[in-house]
Amino acid sequence: MIGERIRELRLKAGYSQEGFAAEAGLDRAYYGGVERGERNIAALNLVMIAAVLAGLYKRGILDVRARSSG
Numbered sequence: 001m002i003g004e005r006i007r008e009l010r011l012k013a014g015y016s017q018e019g020f021a022a023e024a025g026l027d028r029a030y031y032g033g034v035e036r037g038e039r040n041i042a043a044l045n046l047v048m049i050a051a052v053l054a055g056l057y058k059r060g061i062l063d064v065r066a067r068s069s070g
Contacts, residue, residue: 002046007035009053013062024048 010020021031025048033039034049041049056062 001037002041003035003037006049006053009062009064010035013053013056020052023052 010017013020015023017032017035018028021028024031024045026045030039030045034041034045053062053064057064
């Protein structure tokens with residue numbers, strides 16, 4: 001599920017839900033629902049999340065190549 005992968009990457013980057021949602025310009029409650037698979041994610045919101053993840057990758061904060069185990 002995409003929400004699980006987004007959560008995994010957020011945690012890997014060391015962000016709280018609140019902090020990551022703020023970076024993406026999304027409401028924390030909505031963002032949390034996306035991670036838990038309770039909310040359908042709009043394409044625009046997915047683009048906003050991807051932009052934050054791309055920025056973290058470009059700054060060297062996030063390595064998206066390896067998945068964490070567990």
